[in-house]
Amino acid sequence: MIALVENNDQIEIDALNNTFNLNVSSEVIEERRRRWIIPQAKVQSLKDVRQMRHITKLFNLLFRVRYNLFVQR
Numbered sequence: 254m255i256a257l258v259e260n261n262d263q264i265e266i267d268a269l270n271n272t273f274n275l276n277v278s279s280e281v282i283e284e285r286r287r288r289w290i291i292p293q294a295k296v297q298s299l300k301d302v303r304q305m306r307h308i309t310k311l312f313n314l315l316f317r318v319r320y321n322l323f324v325q326r
Contacts, residue, residue, distance in 0.1 A: 257285040268320045 254275055258264060263276040275282065296302055316322070 256289060257282060259285070268316075268322060 254273060258275060265274040265276065266272075267274075296305065
């Protein structure tokens with residue numbers, strides 16, 4: 254669903270309930286699905302894979318810090 258979001262779309266993200274809502278009509282979503290093409294991977298080397306892995310981990314950490322989503326022990 255995230256791939257179908259375009260500029261100026263209204264979205265709702267609920268991190269606590271793990272939901273994502275795209276506030277456009279179902280007809281628009283179906284049209285976007287028909288037009289969507291799988292993008293080519295931009296990974297050229299193993300170094301790129303490692304960098305993407307580190308970026309993903311950092312993004313997840315920052316998101317969890319921002320929304321206080323750490324497991325309380």
